[in-house]
Amino acid sequence: MSMYILSSHEIKQLAEELRASHDVYGPQVDPQTQQVFFDQLGDVDALNLEAPIPSMPVKEILFPQMEQVLKYKYDAETQNVEMAKPYVEKPKVLFGLRPCDLSGIQVLDRFFLGQEFVDDVYLTHRRQCLLISNTCLNPFPQCFCVCTHSGPDADEGYDLDLTKLQDGYLVKVGSEKGQALADAHDWKPAQAHHLSEQKAVVDRCIDLFPEMATDNKAWVARVMNRITTGFVKSETWEYIGDQCFECGACSFVCPTCSCFNVEDARMCDGECERLRTHDSCSFEGYARMAGDHNPRQPVEDRRNKRFFCKLSYPQSKKYLRPGCVGCGRCQWVCPGDIGLPNVVQYIRREITE
Amino acid sequence: MSNCHGSHAHGNCKPTGLCPIVTFPEVVNIDEIRDEAPEVKTFYMSFLNKDVEREFRIKSGQFIMCTVFGAGEFAVSLPPSPENDRFHISVRAVGKVTHALHALKPGDKLGVRGPFGNGFPFEEIKGKNIIYVAGGIGLIPLRSSIVHALQHREDFGRIILLYGARSSRDLMYQPDIQIWKQNAGFETFITIDRPEAGWDGEVGYVHQLIDKANVPIDNSVAFVCGPPVMFNSVIGEFLKRGMSEDAIVSTLERQMKCGIGKCQHCAIGRTLVCTDGPVYTYRQIKTLGEQI
Ligand code: SF4
Ligand code: SF4
Ligand code: SF4
Numbered sequence: 001m002s003m004y005i006l007s008s009h010e011i012k013q014l015a016e017e018l019r020a021s022h023d024v025y026g027p028q029v030d031p032q033t034q035q036v037f038f039d040q041l042g043d044v045d046a047l048n049l050e051a052p053i054p055s056m057p058v059k060e061i062l063f064p065q066m067e068q069v070l071k072y073k074y075d076a077e078t079q080n081v082e083m084a085k086p087y088v089e090k091p092k093v094l095f096g097l098r099p100c101d102l103s104g105i106q107v108l109d110r111f112f113l114g115q116e117f118v119d120d121v122y123l124t125h126r127r128q129c130l131l132i133s134n135t136c137l138n139p140f141p142q143c144f145c146v147c148t149h150s151g152p153d154a155d156e157g158y159d160l161d162l163t164k165l166q167d168g169y170l171v172k173v174g175s176e177k178g179q180a181l182a183d184a185h186d187w188k189p190a191q192a193h194h195l196s197e198q199k200a201v202v203d204r205c206i207d208l209f210p211e212m213a214t215d216n217k218a219w220v221a222r223v224m225n226r227i228t229t230g231f232v233k234s235e236t237w238e239y240i241g242d243q244c245f246e247c248g249a250c251s252f253v254c255p256t257c258s259c260f261n262v263e264d265a266r267m268c269d270g271e272c273e274r275l276r277t278h279d280s281c282s283f284e285g286y287a288r289m290a291g292d293h294n295p296r297q298p299v300e301d302r303r304n305k306r307f308f309c310k311l312s313y314p315q316s317k318k319y320l321r322p323g324c325v326g327c328g329r330c331q332w333v334c335p336g337d338i339g340l341p342n343v344v345q346y347i348r349r350e351i352t353e
Numbered sequence: 354m355s356n357c358h359g360s361h362a363h364g365n366c367k368p369t370g371l372c373p374i375v376t377f378p379e380v381v382n383i384d385e386i387r388d389e390a391p392e393v394k395t396f397y398m399s400f401l402n403k404d405v406e407r408e409f410r411i412k413s414g415q416f417i418m419c420t421v422f423g424a425g426e427f428a429v430s431l432p433p434s435p436e437n438d439r440f441h442i443s444v445r446a447v448g449k450v451t452h453a454l455h456a457l458k459p460g461d462k463l464g465v466r467g468p469f470g471n472g473f474p475f476e477e478i479k480g481k482n483i484i485y486v487a488g489g490i491g492l493i494p495l496r497s498s499i500v501h502a503l504q505h506r507e508d509f510g511r512i513i514l515l516y517g518a519r520s521s522r523d524l525m526y527q528p529d530i531q532i533w534k535q536n537a538g539f540e541t542f543i544t545i546d547r548p549e550a551g552w553d554g555e556v557g558y559v560h561q562l563i564d565k566a567n568v569p570i571d572n573s574v575a576f577v578c579g580p581p582v583m584f585n586s587v588i589g590e591f592l593k594r595g596m597s598e599d600a601i602v603s604t605l606e607r608q609m610k611c612g613i614g615k616c617q618h619c620a621i622g623r624t625l626v627c628t629d630g631p632v633y634t635y636r637q638i639k640t641l642g643e644q645i
Contacts, residue, residue, distance in 0.1 A: 074422035117613035290448025314623040
């Protein structure tokens, strides 16, 4: 596919232009807390393509933390029911996705759209969505995408892919939608040396990963094998489970965690809403059934579920890649020190000892 | 709204042309409510939209998601197809939503999505004997399968029902069992746990009926549903007599929120009960690697 070279100014222009017809989301740094959020852009000047990885994964936009999936009104007197669909389709641009987050979206696509049933709610949010990824020039403290093949550069799934080089941004086209956008502009074609420069930039970034991340690389595959075949000792799972506070943070920050709960609630005007909210397999009530039978009572039974989701072959068959995209967010937020890289370490220790 | 209704424009259409109601519940009317056993009621219902009613086909062994407006949604096993039997569900009041359901009266409305799940493997078991073994409300998931088997009576060998409950009050579907019994070659053996005044039938546990009924083991399949204790003792008996683990079939229950393999609440090991199940062979159940 074609490649172009754009100045920073042209990139901003593109974002501004897309804003006319799309909701444009991009990384922004909160001036007070210095936290990075991937939010809707009120002003393109807030778009910060050099910002570190956003605190929350981009899945929030396609699969919100809390969302109405049905509204209804039931009149017990007349026994009449009215139903409405509350979610709407809007054209969106996700501008400046970190490659790990882009891989996360691919995982969700394959899970929500590629299995036996299509999830209508996710499809509605995803249908008109332009994905623009942004190569990482430096890894951030918890990153380990080199172990999971999802960074620091994107190799598929984007419409446009940006890499900051000396002369400006190298823009790679990855889809027909992206090409149509390029054709509508008078962008300067990139030269062969730009491509080799990009390769050098990515190689340099890979070299900058902390030793623990690269050291784990081969181990991620071996640990996957262990988890799939059930060869991880129950003591190891208990050790891991003992450190879990059941807070659910790991699931909420993970770009590929997609469990949800569904609840019906009454609103004040007599209408009811059906809410879909993020859920976490770490919660005690996750599998509890009516009548209080709970097949997953001990916390380690629930913890190994999470790592089975991220690192096992049956689950990877659904995602067409490992369930973990190496963003390191769970490592960052877990108060119990059992982020995914640590779990790989624990299982690795069990194998080598 | 985006249910298919036979226009087949939806992403969830099935090649058979009979498409499940995936996203938005279809409204049904409660026509009649019958008390079945303590805390168990049967709700007979019909779709308001007659086009949907015509399209709605359930394979025996599947389940639906049922909305009680204002309370929530629950998964309920295996009502028979409207073409075979009146469309109904039998539900025990155990949780918030099912209690709300029990408070409803005829004429009230419910929402229905589905059907979901794999269903019983009737194609593969043609020519075999079928042994139904049920404990208590375990007869609910087996009911549609019995109806199906009796409608295709010539496809199977002996059809035997071994059914046990705590007391005679807890026996389900009494009138139906009487009707089934009139069917040539439907053998029924019923037992209750403890002796009771006025009960002249069997007393004891279900697995003790296996000998009484002189159950054939070769060329047979057993459909077993009931509480874990009963399940384990019945399976133990069958295995002892040399029945293959593939010939023992059961249904599993889990918390379900979506029914379409997305919410993941029903995951057991690598399987999702809503899309891979709810019908499993004992060999599969044994290798799921989680508590049942
Ligand atoms: S498991 Fe942890 S490191 Fe992996 S994708 Fe999820 S949050 Fe990121
Ligand atoms: S995990 Fe990799 S792709 Fe994601 S932000 Fe870090 S370096 Fe970039
Ligand atoms: S973030 Fe850590 S402590 Fe919290 S639920 Fe996840 S694994 Fe457990």
